[in-house]
Amino acid sequence: xxxxxxxxxxxxxxxxxxxxxxxxxxxxxxxxxxxxxxxxxxxxxxxxxxxxxxxxxxxxxxxxxxxxxxxxxxxxxxxxxxxxxxxxxxxxxxxxxxxxxxxxxxxxxxxxxxxxxxxxxxxxxxxxxxxxxxxxxxxxxxxxxxxxxxxxxxxxxxxxxxxxxxxxxxxxxxxxxxxxxxxxxxxxxxxxxxxxxxxxxxxxxxxxxxxxxxxxxxxxxxxxxxxxxxxxxxxxxxxxxxxxxxxxxxxxxxxxxxxxxxxxxxxxxxxxxxxxxxxxxxxxxxxxxxxxxxxxxxxxxxxxxxxxxxxxxxxxxxx
Amino acid sequence: xxxxxxxxxxxxxxxxxxxxxxxxxxxxxxxxxxxxxxxxxxxxxxxxxxxxxxxxxxxxxxxxxxxxxxxxxxxxxxxxxxxxxxxxxxxxxxxxxxxxxxxxxxxxxxxxxxxxxxxxxxxxxxxxxxxxxxxxxxxxxxxxxxxxxxxxxxxxxxxxxxxxxxxxxxxxxxxxxxxxxxxxxxxxxxxxxxxxxxxxxxxxxxxxxxxxxxxxxxxxxxxxxxxxxxxxxxxxxxxxxxxxxxxxxxxxxxxxxxxxxxxxxxxxxxxxxxxxxxxxxxxxxxxxxxxxxxxxxxxxxxxxxxxxxxxxxxxxxxxxxxxxx
Amino acid sequence: xxxxxxxxxxxxxxxxxxxxxxxxxxxxxxxxxxxxxxxxxxxxxxxxxxxxxxxxxxxxxxxxxxxxxxxxxxxxxxxxxxxxxxxxxxxxxxxxxxxxxxxxxxxxxxxxxxxxxxxxxxxxxxxxxxxxxxxxxxxxxxxxxxxxxxxxxxxxxxxxxxxxxxxxxxxxxxxxxxxxxxxxxxxxxxxxxxxxxxxxxxxxxxxxxxxxxxxxxxxxxxxxxxxxxxxxxxxxxxxxxxxxxxxxxxxxxxxxxxxxxxxxxxxxxxxxxxxxxxxxxxxxxxxxxxxxxxxxxxxxxxxxxxxxxxxxxxxxxxxxxxxxxxxx
Ligand SMILES: Nc1ncnc2c1ncn2[C@@H]1O[C@H](COP(=O)(O)OP(=O)(O)OP(=O)(O)O)[C@@H](O)[C@H]1O
Ligand SMILES: [Mg+2]
Numbered sequence: 001x002x003x004x005x006x007x008x009x010x011x012x013x014x015x016x017x018x019x020x021x022x023x024x025x026x027x028x029x030x031x032x033x034x035x036x037x038x039x040x041x042x043x044x045x046x047x048x049x050x051x052x053x054x055x056x057x058x059x060x061x062x063x064x065x066x067x068x069x070x071x072x073x074x075x076x077x078x079x080x081x082x083x084x085x086x087x088x089x090x091x092x093x094x095x096x097x098x099x100x101x102x103x104x105x106x107x108x109x110x111x112x113x114x115x116x117x118x119x120x121x122x123x124x125x126x127x128x129x130x131x132x133x134x135x136x137x138x139x140x141x142x143x144x145x146x147x148x149x150x151x152x153x154x155x156x157x158x159x160x161x162x163x164x165x166x167x168x169x170x171x172x173x174x175x176x177x178x179x180x181x182x183x184x185x186x187x188x189x190x191x192x193x194x195x196x197x198x199x200x201x202x203x204x205x206x207x208x209x210x211x212x213x214x215x216x217x218x219x220x221x222x223x224x225x226x227x228x229x230x231x232x233x234x235x236x237x238x239x240x241x242x243x244x245x246x247x248x249x250x251x252x253x254x255x256x257x258x259x260x261x262x263x264x265x266x267x268x269x270x271x272x273x274x275x276x277x278x279x280x281x282x283x284x285x286x287x288x289x290x291x292x293x294x295x296x297x298x299x300x301x302x303x304x305x306x307x308x309x310x311x312x313x314x315x316x317x318x319x
Numbered sequence: 320x321x322x323x324x325x326x327x328x329x330x331x332x333x334x335x336x337x338x339x340x341x342x343x344x345x346x347x348x349x350x351x352x353x354x355x356x357x358x359x360x361x362x363x364x365x366x367x368x369x370x371x372x373x374x375x376x377x378x379x380x381x382x383x384x385x386x387x388x389x390x391x392x393x394x395x396x397x398x399x400x401x402x403x404x405x406x407x408x409x410x411x412x413x414x415x416x417x418x419x420x421x422x423x424x425x426x427x428x429x430x431x432x433x434x435x436x437x438x439x440x441x442x443x444x445x446x447x448x449x450x451x452x453x454x455x456x457x458x459x460x461x462x463x464x465x466x467x468x469x470x471x472x473x474x475x476x477x478x479x480x481x482x483x484x485x486x487x488x489x490x491x492x493x494x495x496x497x498x499x500x501x502x503x504x505x506x507x508x509x510x511x512x513x514x515x516x517x518x519x520x521x522x523x524x525x526x527x528x529x530x531x532x533x534x535x536x537x538x539x540x541x542x543x544x545x546x547x548x549x550x551x552x553x554x555x556x557x558x559x560x561x562x563x564x565x566x567x568x569x570x571x572x573x574x575x576x577x578x579x580x581x582x583x584x585x586x587x588x589x590x591x592x593x594x595x596x597x598x599x600x601x602x603x604x605x606x607x608x609x610x611x612x613x614x615x616x617x618x619x620x621x622x623x624x625x626x627x628x629x630x631x632x633x634x635x636x637x638x639x640x641x642x643x644x
Numbered sequence: 645x646x647x648x649x650x651x652x653x654x655x656x657x658x659x660x661x662x663x664x665x666x667x668x669x670x671x672x673x674x675x676x677x678x679x680x681x682x683x684x685x686x687x688x689x690x691x692x693x694x695x696x697x698x699x700x701x702x703x704x705x706x707x708x709x710x711x712x713x714x715x716x717x718x719x720x721x722x723x724x725x726x727x728x729x730x731x732x733x734x735x736x737x738x739x740x741x742x743x744x745x746x747x748x749x750x751x752x753x754x755x756x757x758x759x760x761x762x763x764x765x766x767x768x769x770x771x772x773x774x775x776x777x778x779x780x781x782x783x784x785x786x787x788x789x790x791x792x793x794x795x796x797x798x799x800x801x802x803x804x805x806x807x808x809x810x811x812x813x814x815x816x817x818x819x820x821x822x823x824x825x826x827x828x829x830x831x832x833x834x835x836x837x838x839x840x841x842x843x844x845x846x847x848x849x850x851x852x853x854x855x856x857x858x859x860x861x862x863x864x865x866x867x868x869x870x871x872x873x874x875x876x877x878x879x880x881x882x883x884x885x886x887x888x889x890x891x892x893x894x895x896x897x898x899x900x901x902x903x904x905x906x907x908x909x910x911x912x913x914x915x916x917x918x919x920x921x922x923x924x925x926x927x928x929x930x931x932x933x934x935x936x937x938x939x940x941x942x943x944x945x946x947x948x949x950x951x952x953x954x955x956x957x958x959x960x961x962x963x964x965x966x967x968x969x970x971x972x
Contacts, residue, residue: 139585234468238589280467
């Protein structure tokens with residue numbers, strides 16, 4: 001383990017101390033953590049599965065039943081338990097969102113480092129591609145891509161298509177950020193020194209550049225997770241999810257297209273939305289706090305400070 | 320001189336993007352399984368092999384894909400021929416044009432309100448940093464940012480119709496369809512309230528956040544201190560020296576955001592059954608109407624690229640420094 | 645000689661709240677006068693409080709700054725007793741400032757001429773067309789072709805921007821001009837030009853100037869009086885002749901010694917061994933004591949009062965004799 005990584009771990013401890021003081025960051029962490037726990041321990045949180053159908057004593061499916069003891073969030077149009085759908089849906093939503101987020105962060109970081117570190121034609125190429133991707137409206141592009149890929153009879157599960165399309169389209173802003181940070185680090189002394197003594201590129205990137213990029217990468221991953229989760233829910237709402245593995249977005253698609261609204265079944269369309277908001281707000285809060293800790297905002301600006309500048313207790317004597 | 324170089328550079332990127340979009344759209348058409356003739360004339364039309372072959376020749380499908388077929392297709396697109404919708408059996412371009420104005424109306428209103436209020440709130444929040452107003456505005460923006468567009472639409476739809484009796488779908492009431500615009504204006508406005516509100520709330524938060532950080536940065540510049548030293552009041556400094564400089568990054572962001580407003584339109588039009596391009600895209604998706612989907616994609620992408628180009632052009636007027644760089 | 649001072653600074657004390665939660669006393673009990681048409685030099689090493697003094701006088705301290713004691717008499721008005729609203733009338737009309745490192749002090753998206761005119765119109769000094777004429781006159785006065793009023797700051801060179809700032813500072817015909825290191829960050833040729841310009845303008849307009857500089861050569865050349873600051877306190881204050889030829893404070897003496905040739909103004913202050921005091925943990929005694937070459941034991945215990953060793957020549961050192969300063 002290199003010294004840089006040891007330093008990184010030591011910093012981590014200090015970081016936690018500073019982080020603890022920020023309430024918003026803690027709230028964000030709490031939101032993410034609870035959602036993750038619910039997804040992991042789903043079987044322990046409900047006796048039903050997502051495909052069980054609630055029935056009354058006559059064996060008829062309880063459709064659009066309002067919340068009651070046996071199904072705390074009521075049932076959907078087919079009699080499924082909404083609470084069970086919700087926490088099993090967390091598995092799908094979080095899995096797709098997190099995998100897509102990690103892919104895009106991995107692609108973005110790699111391309112950013114390569115572009116920043118090597119510069120020249122590679123850099124130009126990567127930057128041109130980000131320029132292009134940033135201008136194309138993302139949702140229509142994804143819809144067309146997903147729809148076409150689905151049609152192509154490839155042996156890929158619908159969720160994998162979603163993960164790949166989201167992951168491979170949302171790396172542009174990360175690539176830009178990482179690239180410019182890499183450029184700054186490259187300018188520093190020890191990189192030049194390492195080069196002078198003949199260290200290989202991979203060695204320099206791994207030992208010198210990556211450790212310093214870590215905070216930026218982590219922060220952006222957190223922020224990108226929120227984007228990925230929101231996008232997944234949107235695509236699923238538009239019908240591109242996997243109906244056999246319903247995520248929160250798919251649930252909302254069902255609720256919307258199967259007249260939960262006209263049936264007044266608020267328990268069907270409110271909880272999935274709140275769940276999405278829960279996780280993405282958690283990521284945003286956490287990400288913003290991390291960002292703020294990395295580059296603290298200016299303490300104050302020039303239009304502050306006129307109030308209370310004169311703190312002279314006795315204006316007569318000037319004391 | 321330098322401005323020209325800047326614009327040529329930006330234009331180059333736009334053209335590159337345009338080329339990429341055209342190529343992508345063209346390629347997507349080709350990778351669909353089945354005979355491209357099917358893609359052009361529709362899936363369920365029964366035709367003999369002979370006819371098929373003659374059609375192949377007629378559409379130039381016997382020629383190599385590059386460059387002949389691609390150039391052919393570009394020529395077709397340039398003449399407004401985007402193929403025939405499978406589900407509606409009408410030319411795609413005709414359908415697109417019939418929906419275009421409704422979407423422009425929705426996006427235009429939504430952007431207008433969210434920019435005006437977002438800039439105003441962001442300006443005030445940054446100026447009065449750390450006051451309850453600022454914290455309230457920040458909280459609102461973060462929540463708006465984290466909320467799925469379509470879900471907010473659903474909530475507003477339920478609330479608006481239950482509490483205010485607002486219409487939940489369409490662009491005018493069924494009885495008013497086809498009547499001249501001025502006679503149905505109040506009805507149209509009632510239908511526009513909820514979708515526009517959804518649009519505004521979502522983008523308002525984002526614009527507010529960006530404006531806030533932009534004004535915070537601007538107010539930390541030395542020329543702000545100069546302006547105060549001249550004897551201006553804080554409000555004068557804010558409006559005369561802060562606003563314009565802080566607006567510069569906003570122009571770029573608003574332009575880049577046009578792509579996201581298209582996403583917004585797709586979700587919101589779907590939720591409110593609003594008769595525009597977004598709803599059309601969603602329907603095409605459900606009905607697997609590829610010519611329509613790809614035509615819509617082409618139109619949306621090209622519009623956003625062109626709008627971006629215009630924004631770059633506008634930027635050179637707003638920031639005199641572009642001339643120097 | 646008996647002329648009434650335009651500006652009387654009395655016991656000015658300023659604190660900053662630092663990010664660690666401590667309080668840095670950046671200025672303590674600073675007093676001096678500015679006579680009409682004369683030039684006062686503020687000298688001292690980096691961090692001694694020169695900029696803070698000017699900012700406090702303009703009441704433009706950053707948000708963490710507080711003025712906790714003192715009075716600033718402009719003629720017969722105590723500026724520190726005014727409301728912010730009233731204070732705005734004094735800014736630029738009575739006292740204008742050229743900031744330290746003024747490279748970014750001009751708004752990048754506003755024409756230079758408009759920025760100058762803005763100051764004139766703001767204070768309702770004249771109508772638009774007269775103001776427009778004045779803008780051109782001012783630019784001409786500082787050696788910028790009036791035609792360049794329509795250019796933006798980025799089209800100006802560094803020296804021109806500084807000239808434009810000076811033109812802007814003169815726009816409302818102020819009584820006092822504060823110039824915070826007006827020539828640093830410029831090359832030597834331009835430095836000399838700007839100083840020459842300031843001198844000419846001062847002569848022509850009868851303006852009082854407070855100039856902050858590291859450069860004792862500049863002080864000798866343009867100042868009538870000198871205030872030597874050390875660690876936020878006045879170490880020595882007197883006429884330029886007294887300071888240069890009869891310096892009493894060990895710090896001033898060291899400064900002058902380490903400054904080889906007054907006729908070679910390109911040299912800046914050479915360093916004296918040791919570092920200035922930390923403003924968050926000030927020693928009870930003399931602030932210069934740790935670095936002083938003539939100190940006695942008592943220097944570490946009592947804070948030296950400002951003594952008037954000759955009429956109009958003040959020194960804060962317990963080794964000197966004189967009556968305690970009593971400013972009017
Ligand atoms: N915003 C601030 N917050 C905290 N401390 C400050 C702030 N501004 C200045 N100080 C402190 O006040 C002291 C005086 O600073 P000032 O800028 O007045 O020095 P100066 O004499 O102008 O130095 P220089 O020659 O470097 O310009 C310094 O020790 C500085 O650290
Ligand atoms: Mg200074």
